[in-house]
Amino acid sequence: MANHLSEVDIIFVGGGTAACAAAGRLAAANPGLEILLVEQGPNNLNEPTVFTPGLMLTHLAPDSKSALFWQGNKSDAVNGRGPVVASGGILGGGSSINFAMYTRPAASDFDDWKTPGWAAKDLIPLLRKIETYHLGPGLEVHGYNGPIHVSYSNYYFHVAQEYLDVITRRGVPLVEDLWDLKTGHGCQRLPKYIHPTTGRRQDAAHCYIHPQANNTSLHILTKTQVVRVLFDGIKAIGVQCSGIGCAERLSKLGVPVVSDLPDVGSHYEDHSSLIPLFHIGDDVETLDCVIEQDPGFMGKYVPEFAEGRGYLTSNANDAGGKLRPSPEELKEMGPAFQAVFKQKFEQAPDEPVLIQTLFNGFFGPRSMVPDGKRFMMIANIQAYPTSRGHVYITSTDPYAAPDFDTGFLNEQSDVDVLIWAYKQCRATNANAAGCVRLDGPPPTEIEDLVYTDEDNAAVEEFIREGAGTTWHSIGTIPMRPKEQGGCVDSRLNVYGTTNLKVADLSIVPGNVGANTNSTALVIGEKAAILIAEDLGLNVP
Numbered sequence: 001m002a003n004h005l006s007e008v009d010i011i012f013v014g015g016g017t018a019a020c021a022a023a024g025r026l027a028a029a030n031p032g033l034e035i036l037l038v039e040q041g042p043n044n045l046n047e048p049t050v051f052t053p054g055l056m057l058t059h060l061a062p063d064s065k066s067a068l069f070w071q072g073n074k075s076d077a078v079n080g081r082g083p084v085v086a087s088g089g090i091l092g093g094g095s096s097i098n099f100a101m102y103t104r105p106a107a108s109d110f111d112d113w114k115t116p117g118w119a120a121k122d123l124i125p126l127l128r129k130i131e132t133y134h135l136g137p138g139l140e141v142h143g144y145n146g147p148i149h150v151s152y153s154n155y156y157f158h159v160a161q162e163y164l165d166v167i168t169r170r171g172v173p174l175v176e177d178l179w180d181l182k183t184g185h186g187c188q189r190l191p192k193y194i195h196p197t198t199g200r201r202q203d204a205a206h207c208y209i210h211p212q213a214n215n216t217s218l219h220i221l222t223k224t225q226v227v228r229v230l231f232d233g234i235k236a237i238g239v240q241c242s243g244i245g246c247a248e249r250l251s252k253l254g255v256p257v258v259s260d261l262p263d264v265g266s267h268y269e270d271h272s273s274l275i276p277l278f279h280i281g282d283d284v285e286t287l288d289c290v291i292e293q294d295p296g297f298m299g300k301y302v303p304e305f306a307e308g309r310g311y312l313t314s315n316a317n318d319a320g321g322k323l324r325p326s327p328e329e330l331k332e333m334g335p336a337f338q339a340v341f342k343q344k345f346e347q348a349p350d351e352p353v354l355i356q357t358l359f360n361g362f363f364g365p366r367s368m369v370p371d372g373k374r375f376m377m378i379a380n381i382q383a384y385p386t387s388r389g390h391v392y393i394t395s396t397d398p399y400a401a402p403d404f405d406t407g408f409l410n411e412q413s414d415v416d417v418l419i420w421a422y423k424q425c426r427a428t429n430a431n432a433a434g435c436v437r438l439d440g441p442p443p444t445e446i447e448d449l450v451y452t453d454e455d456n457a458a459v460e461e462f463i464r465e466g467a468g469t470t471w472h473s474i475g476t477i478p479m480r481p482k483e484q485g486g487c488v489d490s491r492l493n494v495y496g497t498t499n500l501k502v503a504d505l506s507i508v509p510g511n512v513g514a515n516t517n518s519t520a521l522v523i524g525e526k527a528a529i530l531i532a533e534d535l536g537l538n539v540p
Helices: 017-029 053-060 107-112 120-129 158-169 204-212 247-252 295-306 327-331 335-345 412-429 453-466 517-534
Strands: 010-013 035-038 067-071 084-088 131-133 148-150 186-189 218-221 229-232 235-239 277-280 319-323 354-359 374-382 390-392 403-405
Touching (some): 017 218, 017 517, 107 120, 120 131, 120 517, 158 186, 158 319, 158 412, 204 218, 204 517, 374 412, 412 453
Parallel strands (some): 010 035
Antiparallel strands (some): 229 235, 319 354, 354 374
């Protein structure tokens, strides 16, 4: 960035996924527009741990320089634990450090927002716009000329096929496109945000920002923390706690109130998850060797990755499904979830209750498992939890830890879902195909395990002790009418201010039945259009 820069047209505070998409689109379409993108973390340009999918777990290490770790409050709902939630702390945000899993919401997710300009008919074109889809030509719901490449990558862990064999024998249909915006129950080999030729991760910064290195009007400032928005009255004029939020809470902290929005920081959501660990045969390929940084392994596969092939082109998430309970299973899930199902899911067959993915390896602390053993995990991700938390400031010091309540498992209906999820993955992995490599097909007769009341109580205890984050934080500045607790309008303007918009996952007014990366990209694309319209410009 030029040292003499003192005035710009647009400032993006935070260089996350949505911001990179919005800034990149605006800069490419309007080269004379002076844009400043400010990111508190480092630049991700050509950082090996970012562009190498197989190194993704390095970002969750305690000494990570690319992730931010937020300490949640202790809660009885999770047996007195204080869950820790990670978020992106590098240019590109979560898209630079996530598991590179390609997922997309149900079409009804967008319609459920009930926000003008944000219905499925408005956002599906943007979902197509962001991607170049390599898994089948001519599909109406997919795009073929976007900056983000979608593929299977160039490496397939064979245990994924065994997982699919077993889960389909358990009655889950194998589908061609799980992310067609209408399928709510099925399984498939999972696509990834990975380039099919280079094997590189497709993060927002490398796909939207870095290709414009020669654009002298696009300025990137990294390792810089924005601590406050400057206002002239209610007009945002620059960046330097900003006085927007609950007036009572702000006044107690001595923060001058600019706009009284009581719901700022409330309605925090995440996809609560349960990720059990399973031991598998020592001859089964997993990502454990990468996690352990085995020198023999790395010496072999790093050169292969340079050619766009091999282990390191994979995120080890090769198979998974979107699941809804059968009528018989629903009867066993308890009255709390049954009420939720009737209200939320009964008339929405495109919305899954659970997202399940196979991870070929163990991403917890190595001290928890025996040396030299191989493991796999099955992530059970609750698509639409009913529990809510909050994130509130505690001081005028912008670096002070927030009052962060994750809300995990506050509602019994969420526990009911994860009990069912545990039983699903336990049944799958009780079969040999989920545990060891087979020379022949998995068994054709698969019997469900039977659980007593005592068993169910033990499973609930296991869940309250182990359930946690999926790193999908949303909803603390919701886009809805102000009288309904909203903080921004349909054009992303913060109520009670001018010149100030919010464009990230905090605006999402209702959860989505998918990992949140695609939604963040769509928010960025939509923000670029809205900002351009406000300025009398155009984004094709």
